[in-house]
Amino acid sequence: MVKKIDINCDMGESYGNWRTGNDEEVMKYLTTAQIACGWHAGDANIMESRVEMAKKNSVAVGSHVGLPDLQGFGRREMKISPREAKIFTIYQTGALKAFLDRAGIQLQNVKPHGAFYQALLKSEELSRALAEAILEMNPKLYWYMPVPNLSMKVAREMGVKPVGELYVDMDYAPDGSLLVRREQFLYTADPKEVAQKIIKFVDEGKVKAVDGTDSELDANSVCVHGDTKTAVQELQTIREELKKANVEVVPITQIL
């Protein structure tokens, strides 16, 4: 049996004169790229260019929707209403879709960013608003999210297709929840180890938690980070290791 996994990464998180990540190179190792839409990062110029990069590399594209907080990179908690969660998602996704339409690419998914995702995680009401945004835009769109997550249950109930994400360069608590820590951004994971985590997950559907126990995750996509200096090299190693282990890296549409 062939084992399959999707690899996704946040792209287009530069802004104006400022640059983040080597998107051009990182794009080559992905099957899904969520592109920032100008609210937490990204601008029209960068969005257009990242859509072209994705097209060139046949990478599927999602909208990476964020809170209206450029200064805080969408990472500051902000209390938004369900209506705001919905219309913020529609606005940003629409702006990105215009560049996708122009490039002749279908939008594949929506993925809330940073504190927006964190807010959804904790609120059924906000999660429902996001599901509604997706249903009203296009019920075929996938909703990417870390797991486990209250949003996944809401998505399923409402007929939206959730895609659970595995975060291989971060640590998991025994209950399967992500341990988000400031230090994670300084920490560079060993790519071979990362590949082993993915292979283990593809085989068993489990990740090892910080206490050594295994935890099941309902995930079909691995989220990698492309903004470290060694990201390209690491991604190359990961892809090689996955190939050796007969893990096929494919878009989510070939999995779910």
Added chain:
Amino acid sequence: MVKKIDINCDMGESYGNWRTGNDEEVMKYLTTAQIACGWHAGDANIMESRVEMAKKNSVAVGSHVGLPDLQGFGRREMKISPREAKIFTIYQTGALKAFLDRAGIQLQNVKPHGAFYQALLKSEELSRALAEAILEMNPKLYWYMPVPNLSMKVAREMGVKPVGELYVDMDYAPDGSLLVRREQFLYTADPKEVAQKIIKFVDEGKVKAVDGTDSELDANSVCVHGDTKTAVQELQTIREELKKANVEVVPITQIL
């Protein structure tokens, strides 16, 4: 023979907590509403609400695209490149289109705002970039613009459908060009006089210039301003006068 004219107005120029114009009432007297897209005015909340108002009143919708200058209301000249003219238009129009798609309405036209329009007027290169944006998004979209205007020639050459606008509450120079003056915003036109100007124009295709001579204009839409205190009452009078004179107020699709 029935004489026809389209009446358009800038809508959705509020922002966050700040309000401009009585859009809900003004909308009732229009056949075309161009809605601000969040760059010079407007935000996701207001865009969604104005799209619903347009739908309720069967008013056709255009994207009112502006320069990235909220503080200056898109009225400060800013030197942008042709690429910027193009991608700024695509981003903003895409964001609006998402709300239109959701409401089941087709986008009818694109209309650049303020200093963006002024920049296009003077530059063939920028005008070509705007025409390209329209062609790449949807060649059926109309491009609204004051006339006479270098952009109209460019639009026609490139296969984009231009719609010339008549500005009835502003003065025209003998060469048919608009006299944009700060005082215009304080000046309240007599609605009966305004209606007479429209009727004269529909009859003869001409407007009277400040020197008393007549000037021909290639226009099919009247642009009215909805942000004055007396706008609603004036629009009501104008519509009544036009009705008496057998001028039909219809969407541009029934004219061109």
Added chain:
Amino acid sequence: MVKKIDINCDMGESYGNWRTGNDEEVMKYLTTAQIACGWHAGDANIMESRVEMAKKNSVAVGSHVGLPDLQGFGRREMKISPREAKIFTIYQTGALKAFLDRAGIQLQNVKPHGAFYQALLKSEELSRALAEAILEMNPKLYWYMPVPNLSMKVAREMGVKPVGELYVDMDYAPDGSLLVRREQFLYTADPKEVAQKIIKFVDEGKVKAVDGTDSELDANSVCVHGDTKTAVQELQTIREELKKANVEVVPITQIL
């Protein structure tokens, strides 16, 4: 014995092309004006003009510091760090102070706005950060705040001079806390009743709560709202009523 009270109001909450309130007229009835500093409202143009209005009317000026959220008018809760609370206050107050220095006016106080104030209210850590900002800028600055409030205790402990505010157009709970309600913004208070509340407060140091009981408040300034249509007329009536009751309206420096 002469009874004294300070009357303060938020000024300069317009932005760019958008206007809020009739600051020019309202200013005549105040002894303290806190001026927005460009983050939740206001811009350099408006700040300069409001400083001149305050000077003309001999009104003392405070900085009205807000969260970096123009779209949300600084009313959306945002999780900020103590460091952010401090430097946001210093940046905004510094920008305002430059216009005050130019006009030859001393800065009198700092007053956090909207969700910034709400965040301080609930957090000793953030309150300490604000007190530090004041001490580092100028220990003579007053800190205006609704009461009762955790921030007042912190201010006193740290050697900052707090000024409690009475909100006469809002309702108080029996425990003396403000009942902030969306509807309050639609509600227009009877100015004679408002004046009676102030007179009662100046006499007894108490406000009547919604349940009819009296509640003591440690306040020396009345906060009025200048952005309603009838604000000017109401303020005139209030000032007349206070005069009749021998309540002197004076700057806080003549009280504390």
Added chain:
Amino acid sequence: MVKKIDINCDMGESYGNWRTGNDEEVMKYLTTAQIACGWHAGDANIMESRVEMAKKNSVAVGSHVGLPDLQGFGRREMKISPREAKIFTIYQTGALKAFLDRAGIQLQNVKPHGAFYQALLKSEELSRALAEAILEMNPKLYWYMPVPNLSMKVAREMGVKPVGELYVDMDYAPDGSLLVRREQFLYTADPKEVAQKIIKFVDEGKVKAVDGTDSELDANSVCVHGDTKTAVQELQTIREELKKANVEVVPITQIL
């Protein structure tokens, strides 16, 4: 005779999560640092930190004031009025000054950035507005500017102290004007050559133009760029070469 020159550099041009330049290291080689004030780059957090870096290294500080265009990094031409030129400068300088006051440092100078400087260069009216801003804030402030420049004449006439800048990593036309080219940002100058240009200038008051002829410049400060990868190493070499040639690198207050 001891020859003296000031070395200045733009600092604090990061924003939020985005980083530009290694300010911490570059600061060690400067005598003047102009710090961005949040309009074209920089934010309160970065401003505070750069002020502390300047203090630690005894570097004099200027305000680096820009147009309100974060997305365009203040490099897009924008038509502003003289009033705007003045109040934009006062707002930004005031915000920076608050951090300087807190650190116990005097503000030394004002230096307009990018398209703001370009606009001043061409307009006597705007130059007068900037001079007025300085005179109203503090007549002792220096005004840094590339030379030759219409602004210098205006500054002198109005009693403001101009400081001409030498740009050693850019090319000069035979008339002494700077050749600003996009490619300059890719071009890394040989630091020894750069040092020789400075030494020649300090000796003769002249720079070599692209056509090989010498051109006199009224300059007392060298502007270096700190945002390239090799900036720190280059600055170290330049400082060593200047030392060998007995050129003293000192603050402008020890020169003018």
